[in-house]
Amino acid sequence: MRRLTARRRVTAGVGCLVSALVLAVLPLPRGADQAQAATAESSAVTESGTKGPYDDFSNLKVTVHQTKDLTGQGVRVTWTGGAPSENSYSNFLSVMQCWGDEASGPDRTQCEYGLASGTQAGNGRFVYQGGGSLGDPQETESSTPVDHNGTHYAPFRPVEGQGDPTTSGTDITYFNDGDTNAVAFLPNDGDGGGDMSFELKSAVEQPALGCGARTIATGAIEPCWLVVVPRGTHNASGSAYKSGDPVSSSLSESNWDQRIAFRLDFAPVTDNCDPSKPERGIMGSELATDAVTSWQSALCRTGTYRFNYTQSGEQQARDAVTSGDALAGLAMTVDPVEPVDGGPQVVHAPVAVTGLTIGFVWMYDVTGGTVPLTELKLNQRLLAKVLTQSYPLSLIKPGDKVPDYLAANPDSLVKDPEFLKLNPSLAGQAAANTPLGLAVAVDNTDSANLVWKYILADSDAKEFIAGKADPWGMKVNPAYENGVLSDSLDFFPKTDLTPTTTQCGGGYPDFTYTGLDVVPYMNDMHDAALKIRRGSIGTAYNCDFTTLPTKPAAIDRPIPTQQRQFGLVDNASAVRYLLGAAALPNADGQYVKPTSDSLFKAVAQMPDSDVSGVKAPAPGSMKDGAYPLTAVVYAAASLDQAKDARLDYARVMRYAAGDGQTQGTAKGQLPYGYAPLPTAMRTQAQQAAARLEKGVPDADESSTGTSGGGDDISGTGSGGSVSGGADGGVSGATGAGAGSTSGATADASDTAHPSTAPTETDPARQNVAQSGGATPSEVLGIVRWVLLGVLVAGGAAALAGPVALRLSTRRRAAAD
Numbered sequence: 001m002r003r004l005t006a007r008r009r010v011t012a013g014v015g016c017l018v019s020a021l022v023l024a025v026l027p028l029p030r031g032a033d034q035a036q037a038a039t040a041e042s043s044a045v046t047e048s049g050t051k052g053p054y055d056d057f058s059n060l061k062v063t064v065h066q067t068k069d070l071t072g073q074g075v076r077v078t079w080t081g082g083a084p085s086e087n088s089y090s091n092f093l094s095v096m097q098c099w100g101d102e103a104s105g106p107d108r109t110q111c112e113y114g115l116a117s118g119t120q121a122g123n124g125r126f127v128y129q130g131g132g133s134l135g136d137p138q139e140t141e142s143s144t145p146v147d148h149n150g151t152h153y154a155p156f157r158p159v160e161g162q163g164d165p166t167t168s169g170t171d172i173t174y175f176n177d178g179d180t181n182a183v184a185f186l187p188n189d190g191d192g193g194g195d196m197s198f199e200l201k202s203a204v205e206q207p208a209l210g211c212g213a214r215t216i217a218t219g220a221i222e223p224c225w226l227v228v229v230p231r232g233t234h235n236a237s238g239s240a241y242k243s244g245d246p247v248s249s250s251l252s253e254s255n256w257d258q259r260i261a262f263r264l265d266f267a268p269v270t271d272n273c274d275p276s277k278p279e280r281g282i283m284g285s286e287l288a289t290d291a292v293t294s295w296q297s298a299l300c301r302t303g304t305y306r307f308n309y310t311q312s313g314e315q316q317a318r319d320a321v322t323s324g325d326a327l328a329g330l331a332m333t334v335d336p337v338e339p340v341d342g343g344p345q346v347v348h349a350p351v352a353v354t355g356l357t358i359g360f361v362w363m364y365d366v367t368g369g370t371v372p373l374t375e376l377k378l379n380q381r382l383l384a385k386v387l388t389q390s391y392p393l394s395l396i397k398p399g400d401k402v403p404d405y406l407a408a409n410p411d412s413l414v415k416d417p418e419f420l421k422l423n424p425s426l427a428g429q430a431a432a433n434t435p436l437g438l439a440v441a442v443d444n445t446d447s448a449n450l451v452w453k454y455i456l457a458d459s460d461a462k463e464f465i466a467g468k469a470d471p472w473g474m475k476v477n478p479a480y481e482n483g484v485l486s487d488s489l490d491f492f493p494k495t496d497l498t499p500t501t502t503q504c505g506g507g508y509p510d511f512t513y514t515g516l517d518v519v520p521y522m523n524d525m526h527d528a529a530l531k532i533r534r535g536s537i538g539t540a541y542n543c544d545f546t547t548l549p550t551k552p553a554a555i556d557r558p559i560p561t562q563q564r565q566f567g568l569v570d571n572a573s574a575v576r577y578l579l580g581a582a583a584l585p586n587a588d589g590q591y592v593k594p595t596s597d598s599l600f601k602a603v604a605q606m607p608d609s610d611v612s613g614v615k616a617p618a619p620g621s622m623k624d625g626a627y628p629l630t631a632v633v634y635a636a637a638s639l640d641q642a643k644d645a646r647l648d649y650a651r652v653m654r655y656a657a658g659d660g661q662t663q664g665t666a667k668g669q670l671p672y673g674y675a676p677l678p679t680a681m682r683t684q685a686q687q688a689a690a691r692l693e694k695g696v697p698d699a700d701e702s703s704t705g706t707s708g709g710g711d712d713i714s715g716t717g718s719g720g721s722v723s724g725g726a727d728g729g730v731s732g733a734t735g736a737g738a739g740s741t742s743g744a745t746a747d748a749s750d751t752a753h754p755s756t757a758p759t760e761t762d763p764a765r766q767n768v769a770q771s772g773g774a775t776p777s778e779v780l781g782i783v784r785w786v787l788l789g790v791l792v793a794g795g796a797a798a799l800a801g802p803v804a805l806r807l808s809t810r811r812r813a814a815a816d
Contacts, residue, residue, distance in 0.1 A: 043068035047260045049081075055232025057082070057258060062093075062228050068265045069665035071212065072205045074197040074533060074578035075226070082194075082230065085187035089121040090241045094229040094250035095198055096182045097264075099159055099209045102216070105261045106225045108251045109157040112201075112209060114169060116184040117177040118559035121247040122231055123184035125153045125169040128252070133245050136236035138253035154251045158208035174208040178536065178557050181206075184250065186560070196560075197578040198226065199533055203269045212266035226262040229255055267667055273300040280648055283310040284317035284332030285446065286524055288633045290572040290671045291352050292332065295652075295660050298668030305648055311524065314446040315490070321346060321638050330637045330649045334446035336611035337636045344640030345696065348614050349688035350681040351656035352633040353603055354674045355594045356447055358383075358438070359579030360566035361532055364429055370561045376582040377422040377591050380458035383451070384465055386413070386438040388480040389496045394437040395515040396500050397541040403498060409474045412436075417472045437519030439528040439537045439567025440492040447525070447631070449490040450617050451568065454584075454628050456487045457620025494521075504543035504550050511550045513541045522567065529573035535563025572673030584629065586622040594627045596675040602630035603678065613684070632681075635688075639696045650689040657685035 044065045049057030059081035066075050077095060085091040096113040100106030114125035127144055128134040129152065144152040153169035166173055181199040188194055203213035211224035229250040233241055236248040236255050248255060273296075282292065289311050300306060310328065317331035322340050331337065337346045362373035389395055392402040393412045402411070410416045414429040426434075440448075455461045460470075465485055469475045479496040499512040517540045522528035531537045536557040544553035558564075566582070571594050574581055583591035592598045602622050609616035619628040635656065637649045661676045662669050670676060677685070 043265075045262055047262060049230050049260060050258065052232070052258045053254065054234035054238050055230075055258075057230045057232070060230055060260075062260055062262075064226055064262045064264075066665070067262060069667075070200055070202070070264055070266045071269075072202045072530075073200055073576045075200050076195070076578060077198050077226075077228070078193065078195045079188075079228075080191070080193040082188040082192035083232065084190050084192050087241075087243065088185070088187075089243070089245075089247050090231065090233045091188045091192075092121060092231050093186045093188075093194070094122045094182075094184050094231065095186060095196075096227050096229075096250075097198075097200060097206075097209060097211075098225040098227050098261075099211065099214070100223075100225050102223055102263075105263075106227060108154050108256050109165065111182075111227060111251070112156065112175050112180055112206065113182040113184075113251060114154075114156070114249070115172060115175060115177050115180050116182050116559075117557040120184035120559060122229070122250040122255075124249045125156070125166075125251055127152050127154055127249060128236075131237070133235045133237055133239050133242075134248045134252075136248065136252045136254050137238075138236075138257065143253065154249075156208075159210035159214060162208045162210070175206070178554070179534075183560060197533070199530075199577070200226075200264070202266055211264065212269040221266060221268055224264045224266060226264055228260045228262075230258055230260070231255065267665075268297075271296045271300050271306075273306040275306075277304060277306040279308045280305045280330075280645060281308050281310065281320075281326070281328040282330045282332065282649075282652070283312050283320060283328040285314050285334055285633055286311050286441075286443075286526070287334065287354050287447065287570050287572075287631055288332035288352055289526070290570075290576070291633075291656075291660070291674055294671050295655060295668055298659065299652065299655055303648065303651075305644075307648075307652070313444045313490075315444065318636070321636055324638065324640065329641055329645050330635055330652060332633055333636055334450070334617065334631045334633060336609050336614040336634065338611065344638040346636055346638050347688040347691050348611070348634040348636045349653040349657065349685035349692075350615075350632050350677060351635045351653065351660075351685060352670075352674050353599055353630070353677060353681075354633065355571045355599055355602075355627055355631055356450060356629040357569050357571045357574040357579070357594055358566055358582035358584070359529055359532055359569045359574040359577075360435070360582060361535055361579060362435070362564050362566065363561055364426055364433055364564075373426070374580065375423075375425075376566075376580060377584075378582045379418075379422065379585050380455045380461035381464050381470060382413070382416070382419055382422075383438070384455050384461040384476070385416070385474070387440070387451075387455075387492060388465065388477050388485075389437070389494065389515050389519075390474065390477045390480075391416070391437075393431065393434075394519050395496060395498065396518065397502065397513075398432050400500055400502050403500075405478055416474065418470060418474075433564060435564050435566045436539060437515075439519070439522050439532060439565065441524045441528060441568070442491075442521035443524065444490045446490065447568075447570070448492055449488070450619060450629060450631060451492075452485065452489045453487045453617070454619035456485070494519075502541065502543070504545070506545075508543060508545060508550050509548070511543065511552065513552045517541050517552050525567075525569040526573045526576075528567040529569040529577045529579060532565040532567050532569070532579055533577040535560070535565055537565055537567070570673070572671050575673035576671070584627070586626055586628045587620060588623045590625065592625060592627045594629070598625055598627035599630045599675045600678065602626035602628070603632060603681075606630075606632070635685075637692055639692065639694075641695075643695065646692050646695055650692040653685050653689040653692065657682040657689070 044063055045067050046061055046063040049060035051058045060079060061081050062077065062079040064075060064077055079093065083091045096111045098106035098111035100110050114123065116123050127139050128136060129139045129141065144154055146152050147168035151169065155165040156174060157165040158174055163173065181201055183198065186194060186196055201209060201211065203210045209224060212221060214222040216222055231250065235241060236252040241247065250256065292309050314333040314335060317328060317333055318337045320328040321331045321337050322343055336348055358378055360373065360376055363370050364373055385391065390406065390409055391412050392406045392409060396402060412431045412434045413419045414426050414434040415431055420427050464470055464476055465480060467476060467481050477496055484493060484495055494516055497514045497516065499514055501510050501512050503510050520538045522531065534557065538554055540552040540554045542553045542555050544551050581593050583593050585591050601624060603615065605622055605626055606615035606618055614634055615632050617631055622628045635653050657677060659668065660670060661682065663672060663676060
């Protein structure tokens with residue numbers, strides 16, 4: 001149990017800023033609202049406040065921008081019509097997530113609230129009767145229980161089957177200050193409004209709320225609720241707030257009576273597949289996890305098998321395919337399955353276009369307050385600096401001795417002239433007002449390799465890593481010299497493990513910590529996105545006074561106005577948690593964000609890999625608006641499998657290339673953060689499915705090197721071949737179709753994430769868009785390619801049997 005100390009309360013209380021904190025409320029990055037428009041706005045709900053006994057909220061209007069098909073994610077909340085906040089204790093909102101009955105809504109015992117980090121006005125579950133500033137005339141002796149100290153509190157009551165109600169106002173049985181999603185103090189801006197991102201939890205993240213798991217007799221999912229409690233200039237007693245006076249809890253009855261409740265309809269957290277069905281395994285890239293997990297329900301409705309998806313490093317998945325491991329007959333991978341001499345043939349079907357994002361939540365100080373960073377630029381050398389622990393504050397906590405070998409370097413990003421040249425709005429920030437380091441996943445992945453290829457393709461970054469100082473004199477941490485890094489690396493090493501000794505004082509012994517405690521590894525990129533959203537990546541260099549010898553303890557989770565984190569995440573997770581997206585330079589020197597348009601332009605420029613028909617990421621050569629960290633995920637399967645397995649895996653490919661490319665938040669759709677596959681890639685996936693259904697070719701086909709169905713699609717530049725042994729085994733490729741997709745989308749105004757316009761999934765529209773800028777012969781090639789795909793798909797349809805798909809959900813994020 002984490003001990004609440006006076007020091008923590010005082011430290012965090014400094015962060016409760018005055019009126020200009022207005023914009024400091026975990027805002028949605030500019031442009032991300034357009035990216036979510038097709039889904040968020042379609043279920044947006046606006047509710048109004050009412051006049052209370054002491055404050056009038058009748059002009060307040062609050063909008064929750066997505067209320068349906070919800071899961072563990074961020075949701076945008078905006079409001080207008082309040083009074084401007086002028087201090088750290090009045091004119092604010094408290095926001096919380098609750099469970100409750102469909103008809104009556106939630107009561108205050110059903111809400112996760114009261115243990116928010118720091119000293120925030122309106123926080124806590126303690127309620128008071130009688131006189132004094134905290135006394136509430138609506139509270140009675142019998143309305144609430146008392147704890148062991150005789151203090152009344154509003155208990156938290158979990159959903160049935162999850163335990164007993166809490167026994168005090170500080171009971172952390174179900175949530176604590178490190179993982180709660182409640183936000184106690186969100187100040188109104190200078191116009192009386194605001195804009196923030198609120199973290200929602202499904203039953204996976206918070207069983208005590210049960211969102212997405214509770215059902216009624218008909219089997220329908222019971223709703224959860226988002227509750228907003230507006231606060232004015234008076235306490236529950238009716239007394240006007242005064243500086244230094246305590247502020248009553250937003251759960252106190254008079255305050256709670258002013259609540260505005262929004263119904264939240266969560267997607268089911270289970271896939272409803274018959275557990276008695278035998279399993280087929282799929283494994284591979286995290287870049288496919290959100291998509292495959294979304295597709296599970298649609299693919300589980302029929303068939304005799306259910307599917308288990310195991311997120312893993314791509315090489316592990318490729319090895320499973322080449323070894324014939326029955327645990328995973330289908331791999332999701334970015335780099336192709338390399339041919340094995342004499343081994344079985346393999347088909348590759350493109351299933352997802354996505355990318356990697358430097359996602360961030362970054363509050364910074366301006367005159368009079370704190371505001372959110374909405375635009376961030378990073379180049380390859382800056383990425384090299386943060387990934388090589390070359391800033392002292394990525395190794396030590398402020399105040400501890402800087403290692404001699406880093407003493408000449410700026411202590412953090414905001415003190416680096418190169419960073420400030422790209423981000424002048426951050427000039428003058430305190431050294432501590434910056435992320436300590438880039439949060440990265442621990443696994444070996446194609447994603448990590450893509451990042452190193454991008455960094456080392458830049459001469460400035462490559463020379464910096466080799467030991468050359470940047471123009472301002474900063475040098476790489478020497479622990480990374482001598483060939484530690486290369487463009488074949490598929491993980492992020494933390495090579496400098498130099499211990500730092502810190503003093504605890506008070507007679508407690510000193511202890512040591514390393515850079516792994518300052519910037520720890522994340523479980524995966526989804527874990528990184530969630531921790532960035534919360535503003536806490538698990539940094540641990542405080543003194544843990546509860547044990548002897550003393551050891552590092554996690555620093556307190558910052559209050560919303562002090563959150564500053566960034567990390568490498570998949571674009572789907574960045575969109576899911578409404579993170580900002582850094583702009584990165586391509587080969588033209590143009591700074592680009594991951595929009596649908598920039599992702600498609602990158603796919604169009606990708607060269608063929610060593611395996612015919614599979615595009616290779618080329619982050620160092622992207623030009624003309626292409627986003628450098630773009631990736632295509634391929635589903636790869638061996639032809640040498642039992643027929644029923646091949647038919648099942650082929651159906652997965654067909655769904656991924658068909659209905660699975662319709663963007664949305666409903667189960668079965670393509671989550672936002674992915675770009676719909678270009679038409680030519682959909683055709684390629686259908687052809688790969690047909691080839692997989694047919695199985696190992698006979699001797700005549702093997703000698704001619706043709707694809708399934710006998711249609712020759714090799715040697716034209718718009719297709720590939722299927723072969724085995726030393727020549728490898730691949731399906732038809734993307735070629736000209738994918739190579740002319742730069743106009744095939746996209747809301748170019750979306751400056752944070754891919755466009756979500758549903759019309760972009762219309763194959764007819766994509767064909768027209770893809771012809772833009774192409775030569776007449778290329779246009780004819782596209783038409784030929786699409787018609788060929790229709791014929792192959794139609795001929796193979798008779799072979800297709802029913803299939804069910806059940807995919808496991810992500811690994812849960814580690815506790816902060």
